[in-house]
Each structure stands twice: as C-alpha cells, then as structure tokens.
Amino acid sequence: xxxxxxxxxxxxxxGLEALRGVSFEVADGEVVGIVGANGAGKTTLFNTLSGVxxxxxxxxxxxxxxxxxxxxxxxxxxxxxxxxxxxxxxLNLTCLENVTVGALNREPRAARARERAMTVLAQVGLDxxxxxxxxxLSVSWRKRLxxxxxxxxxxxVLLLDEVLAGLNELEINxxxxxxxxxxxxxxxxxxxxxxxxxxxxxxxxxxxxxxAVLVDGAPNEVMNDPMVIDSYLGTEREC
Amino acid sequence: xxxxxxxxxxxxxxxxxxxxxxxLALPMVLNSYYLTLAVSAALWAYLxxxxxxxxxxxxxxxxxxTAFFAAGAYTSTLLxxxxxxxxxxxxxxxxxxxxxxxxxxxVLAVRxxxxxxxxxxxxxxxxxxLRPVLDTWSSVGGSTGILLPLLNSPGNMLFxxxxxxxxxxxxxxxxxxxxxxxxxxxRLGYYAIAIREDETxxxxxxxxxxxxxxxxxxxxxxxxxxxxxxxxxxxxxxQPEIVLGWDPQMQMILGTMVGGPGTVAxxxxxxxxxxxLTEVLQLLPIGWSPEIAAIVMRLIWGVILVAVMLYxxxxxxxxxxxxxxxxxxxxx
Numbered sequence: 001x002x003x004x005x006x007x008x009x010x011x012x013x014x015g016l017e018a019l020r021g022v023s024f025e026v027a028d029g030e031v032v033g034i035v036g037a038n039g040a041g042k043t044t045l046f047n048t049l050s051g052v053x054x055x056x057x058x059x060x061x062x063x064x065x066x067x068x069x070x071x072x073x074x075x076x077x078x079x080x081x082x083x084x085x086x087x088x089x090x091l092n093l094t095c096l097e098n099v100t101v102g103a104l105n106r107e108p109r110a111a112r113a114r115e116r117a118m119t120v121l122a123q124v125g126l127d128x129x130x131x132x133x134x135x136x137l138s139v140s141w142r143k144r145l146x147x148x149x150x151x152x153x154x155x156x157v158l159l160l161d162e163v164l165a166g167l168n169e170l171e172i173n174x175x176x177x178x179x180x181x182x183x184x185x186x187x188x189x190x191x192x193x194x195x196x197x198x199x200x201x202x203x204x205x206x207x208x209x210x211x212a213v214l215v216d217g218a219p220n221e222v223m224n225d226p227m228v229i230d231s232y233l234g235t236e237r238e239c
Numbered sequence: 240x241x242x243x244x245x246x247x248x249x250x251x252x253x254x255x256x257x258x259x260x261x262x263l264a265l266p267m268v269l270n271s272y273y274l275t276l277a278v279s280a281a282l283w284a285y286l287x288x289x290x291x292x293x294x295x296x297x298x299x300x301x302x303x304x305t306a307f308f309a310a311g312a313y314t315s316t317l318l319x320x321x322x323x324x325x326x327x328x329x330x331x332x333x334x335x336x337x338x339x340x341x342x343x344x345x346v347l348a349v350r351x352x353x354x355x356x357x358x359x360x361x362x363x364x365x366x367x368x369l370r371p372v373l374d375t376w377s378s379v380g381g382s383t384g385i386l387l388p389l390l391n392s393p394g395n396m397l398f399x400x401x402x403x404x405x406x407x408x409x410x411x412x413x414x415x416x417x418x419x420x421x422x423x424x425x426r427l428g429y430y431a432i433a434i435r436e437d438e439t440x441x442x443x444x445x446x447x448x449x450x451x452x453x454x455x456x457x458x459x460x461x462x463x464x465x466x467x468x469x470x471x472x473x474x475x476x477x478q479p480e481i482v483l484g485w486d487p488q489m490q491m492i493l494g495t496m497v498g499g500p501g502t503v504a505x506x507x508x509x510x511x512x513x514x515x516l517t518e519v520l521q522l523l524p525i526g527w528s529p530e531i532a533a534i535v536m537r538l539i540w541g542v543i544l545v546a547v548m549l550y551x552x553x554x555x556x557x558x559x560x561x562x563x564x565x566x567x568x569x570x571x
Contacts, residue, residue: 050443076445084443090436092501092553101433104426105445113426134436153445 001063003028003157003187004049009058009068011044011211018044019055020211026157031180031188033198033219036208037231042191043085045208046159049189050082051075062157077105081155085162085191087142089134095121095145096130102152120152123182140171147182157187164194176200195223207231262409266402274401278473280514281408286466286487287494287506288415293459294492295500296419296428297452298435300355303344303362304463304491306369307337309482311464312471313373316385319395326396330468337464338457340365345453354438366483373479384478387471396472404473411469412507415462419503422458431455432501463491493540497547499556508555513540 004026011019018041026032034042047053049060051072060068067075076082081102090098099117100110107113121127124144129137137145143163150158163179164172176197192198198205198219205222207215215225222228266274286308293299314336315329324332344365347353353361374382391399398404422428430451433441442448471477481487490510498509520539521532547554 052439052443071447072439072442073445073447076443082443084440088437088440090433090440092436093432097429097432101429101441101446102444104429108426110424110426110429113429149444 001028002026002061003030003063004189005059005061005064006045006049007059007061009045009048009060010056011048011053012056018211019048019058022058022208022211022213024206024213024216026187026189028187029185030204031183031190031202033202033205034189034191034208035193035195035198035205035222035228036214039210040208041211042208043161044211046082046161046189046191049075049159050080076153076155079154079156080159081150081153081157082159083143083146083150083161083163085165087139087146089137089142089145089149091135092133094131094133095126095137095148098134098145099148099152102149105152106154117148117152120148123151124148124178139166140168143167143175151182155186157189158183160188160190160192162191162193164192164197172197199223263406266405271401274405276514276518278401278404278408280511281405281412282466282469282473283490283494283510283514284507285408285412285415285469286463286491287498287510288412288419289459289463289466290491291459291495291500291502291506292419292422292431292462293456295495295502295506296422296435297431297455297459298438299345299452299456299459300359301362301456301459302359302488302492303365304460305483305488306340306362306365307460307463308467308470308487309369309373309477309479310336310340310460311467312477312482313379313385313467314464315468316387316471316477317379320385320387325394326468326472327394330396330465333464333468334461337460337467341456341460342453345449345456349449349452366488370479370483373483380478382479384476384481385471387475389475396468404469408469408473411465416503416507418458418462422455423503427451427454435501489540493544495554497543497551497554499554502554502556505554505556512555 002025006025007023009019009022022041022045034045036042044053048055048068051070051074054069058068059066062078062080065078067078090101096114096117099120100113103113103116103120104110107116118127118130121130124147126141126144126148129141134145147163164175167175172194179201190198190201202219205217205219206213207222207225207228209231214227215222265277269277290301290304293301311333314333315326318324318329318332319326344362348358348361373379379385388397390397393403396407430441430446433444433446434448434451438448467482470482490513494510494513495506496509497512498507499505517536520536527535551557
C-alpha cells in the first residue's frame with residue numbers, strides 16, 4: 001500500500017523556486033533516502049510534508065488522505081513525525097519533559113505519557129539522562145533526544161533530516177545500528193549526506209536537484225548515476 | 240513504574256504545615272498597619288501567580304495584564320454600584336470579561352502571527368488604547384474613578400476588619416497555586432512550556448499552539464480579573480491611572496521573574512521578597528520623603544531585574560531546581 005503520495009509539489013520563495021513539481025510515492029514500510037546537494041530542496045520538501053510551510057500547489061496524500069496545507073499539529077496527529085536537521089530540543093525542559101510533549105499525542109493523560117516517554121528514552125539510550133535539561137546535552141545526545149521526541153508522537157511516517165550530521169564516525173555507526181531497531185513498521189524518509197549510511201539504511205534513494213526529483217531507484221544505482229556523481233563532485237570539465 | 244521525582248519527605252511536610260499555620264495565624268499577631276501590608280503583599284503574590292501562567296509557562300510575555308486587572312475591577316464595581324450585584328458574583332462576571340478580552344487578543348495574535356517581543360508590544364498597545372477610553376468615559380467615572388462605600392457588608396465583600404480581607408486574598412493565592420500546580424502536571428501545561436521553548440518544534444510534535452495560547456491566556460486573564468475585583472473591594476477606589484498603570488504590571492512581572500518563572504511557588508517567593516524589600520527600605524532611618532523612597536525603590540527594582548535576567552534566568556527557585564536536577568544526574 002502507498003504510505004505517501006506526493007504529486008506536483010511546488011513552492012516558491014520570492015525569486016527562488018525551491019520545489020518545482022516534486023512527485024514520488026513511498027510504499028508502506030519503505031526506507032527512502034533523499035539525497036542531493038545543498039539547496040536541492042530536500043528540507044523544503046520536509047517542511048511541506050510536516051506542515052511547517054504550505055506548498056503553493058500540489059498534493060500530499062498520507063494513506064490516501066490529503067494533508068497538504070494542514071496545520072503541523074494535525075499532520076503530527078495523523079502520523080507524520082519529524083526530527084529537525086538543526087536539533088530543536090526544548091532547552092529548558094528535561095529530556096523526559098521533551099519526549100513527554102511528543103508522547104501526549106498518543107496518551108492524553110500526562111502520567112501515562114511520561115511512562116511512554118520513559119520507554120522511548122530507554123530505546124534511544126537516554127534513560128539515564130531523563131532529568132537532564134535539553135541545554136546540557138551534547139550534539140550527539142541532542143540528536144537522540146530529537147529522534148525520541150519524534151518517535152514518542154507515534155508516527156507512521158518518520159522524517160529524519162540529517163540525524164547523522166555533526167556526529168563522529170563512532171557515533172554515526174552507533175546511530176546507523178540503532179535506527180532500524182527504532183523504526184520497525186514505520187515508513188521512513190531520510191535526508192542524508194553520509195552516503196554510506198544511505199546505502200546501509202535505505203531500500204531506495206531519491207536524488208533531488210534544483211527542486212525536482214532527477215533519479216529514483218535502488219541506493220547503489222542512484223549513487224553511481226553519472227548525474228548524481230556530477231552534482232556531488234562536479235564534472236571533469238569544471239575542474 | 241518509573242519513580243522519577245521523589246515524593247515529598249517528612250521534612251517538606253512539616254515545613255508546609257508550619258507555613259500554613261503561620262500564614263493563617265498572622266492576623267492575630269499583626270497590627271492593622273502590618274496587616275494592610277500583608278494583604279497588599281498577598282495581592283501581588285496572587286497577581287504574579289496569574290501572570291506566571293501566561294508569561295512563565297506559555298511564554299506569552301504580556302505587558303498588558305493590567306487590562307484584565309482593570310476589566311475585573313471595573314466590571315464587578317460597576318455591577319455593584321449601578322445594579323447592586325454582590326461583588327462575590329460580580330467577580331465571576333469580571334473574570335468572564337477578562338477571559339473574553341484575552342481571547343480576542345490571543346485570536347488576533349495567532350491570526351497575525353504576533354509572537355515574542357511583538358506580542359509584548361501589542362499588549363502594551365491594548366492598555367494604551369483602554370486607558371483613554373476609560374479616562375473619557377464619564378458614565379464609568381472617567382479619569383476621577385469610582386469610590387466604593389466604607390461599610391461592613393460581608394455579603395458584598397466589604398469588611399471593616401482587615402483580617403477578613405487577608406483571609407480572602409490568602410484563599411485566592413491558594414487557589415491560584417492549586418490551579419498552577421494542576422495545569423503544570425496536565426497536558427495543557429506540557430504543551431504550554433513546549434510553546435514557550437520553541438513554537439515550531441512544539442507544533443511539529445503535535446502541540447495545537449493556537450488553542451493552547453488561547454486557553455492559557457484566558458485562564459491567566461480570568462484569574463487576574465478576580466484580583467482586580469479584590470483590589471477594588473480592598474482599596475475602595477479605582478481609577479484608570481491606577482489600575483492601568485505601570486506599577487501593577489511591573490510588580491506581576493518582577494515577582495515572577497525574580498522568584499522563578501514557570502514554577503508554582505516562584506511568583507509567591509519573588510513578590511514577597513519585593514514587598515519585604517520595599518518595606519525595609521521605607522523603614523530605614525535615612526529620612527527620605529516617601530517620594531524619594533519610591534524613586535530609590537524603583538531604581539533598586541531595576542537593578543535587581545537586570546541582575547536576575549543576567550545571572551539567574553530561572554529565578555531564585557529555578558536556580559534551586561536546576562541545581563537539584565544537576566545534582567541528581569551527577570549522583571545517577
């Protein structure tokens with residue numbers, strides 16, 4: 001079944017057309033890597049999917065239901081969770097409180113939501129830091145907190161925006177090992193520049209350039225596509 | 240399942256009981272001068288608690304709470320002087336007016352995406368619009384204000400003995416603390432602090448920010464309006480210049496920020512500290528005239544506020560809480 005159907009998505013910021021007719025489908029349970037150079041429109045795509053910005057035209061269907069233009073909290077309720085590229089933990093709240101906010105989506109009673117949050121914190125390995133404030137966490141822990149908050153909201157589709165950026169090699173390996181265990185039964189879209197991680201985590205990759213999908217296919221094929229290599233490394237002529 | 244916060248131990252329980260007994264017994268030992276002072280201090284503690292729900296929890300840093308304060312004071316007073324409605328009932332009508340005004344402000348703020356500092360400025364504008372309206376509206380007393388009669392009529396919240404006022408306001412403080420405590424452990428409370436920290440991240444995490452802001456501002460405003468009714472009943476005089484003045488507004492904010500925004504007891508601790516400090520300053524045998532003393536007091540307030548914002552962003556209580564949290568993490 002189709003989890004996400006994106007059709008003709010367009011978004012213009014003043015002079016810049018960030019998305020020019022993005023269309024693709026994601027099947028239930030698929031893990032799709034979204035790759036492309038900076039400015040290709042990847043984060044704008046996530047922003048429209050999570051409702052942070054409204055697309056100018058186009059349609060986004062989540063399990064057949066049109067969600068484009070809905071408020072972010074409604075989209076979250078319907079099952080799209082998101083971890084931001086630049087982590088946005090609630091700095092003056094404890095880790096437990098941070099994740100409880102997400103958990104309240106599925107458990108309206110605060111006490112139950114705290115229990116759910118504690119379970120998720122344990123899954124990402126932050127349970128011993130439950131009482132620490134968001135501001136006291138290192139980058140790598142903040143990434144996990146960001147992930148935990150999104151997971152606690154009970155998403156069917158999870159959007160991960162560069163959760164590996166800023167991590168060292170050891171932490172990347174750990175995260176790559178951890179991610180599949182956390183996202184079982186979920187459909188996942190991953191924006192990632194760490195190619196190795198895309199190859200390991202994703203069953204499919206979508207390559208974006210200048211606000212459009214250029215190549216779509218198996219991760220290793222996409223990564224070996226001449227157009228993709230050009231975009232990342234530049235052509236020989238230019239060198 | 241998970242024991243995250245320790246239950247209050249016996250030490251805390253003993254302290255709480257002692258505190259309650261002392262607070263309730265106070266009118267028996269205080270003379271009328273100090274009792275008046277205690278009522279005034281408790282009123283500011285109450286108003287700080289009200290403001291805290293908006294500014295401390297939801298991050299709606301309002302400079303316009305005097306508008307809700309005035310709504311309460313004027314509604315119940317006019318109902319009493321014009322229609323002989325008891326202020327005990329008028330208090331609820333005033334709360335309704337305050338909440339209505341808050342809803343209008345919240346809806347407009349969401350509609351036009353007025354956030355942060357711009358929200359603060361917009362609330363200043365509300366007060367600046369209200370003041371000339373009340374000043375020139377002769378049928379509600381205009382700039383001369385309204386006097387209430389000095390008589391003993393408990394059914395109309397009018398007492399000759401100050402002790403009764405004291406118990407009313409202490410009761411209101413208790414109610415405001417209870418409301419804060421309940422909100423803080425509810426979904427609404429979690430959502431409010433999430434918005435305060437990062438509105439966009441909160442929305443993406445499923446927080447309906449528009450609704451939460453409306454609710455928090457309306458609750459805060461309704462309670463503030465009740466404080467306005469009490470003010471009118473206690474001082475027996477209301478005037479636009481006073482109820483819409485800067486002093487009540489600053490005291491709400493200062494009490495909360497110094498004591499600890501976003502905590503249950505912080506606003507009480509902070510505003511009491513201010514009341515005590517103000518009194519001590521006036522008692523100092525320096526021979527200042529009241530006018531000079533008031534100016535010096537403001538100066539000191541200003542310095543304290545800057546110092547707190549720089550070095551104690553969590554307020555007196557916030558500092559304690561964070562220190563404890565860090566200690567607990569270190570032990571773990």
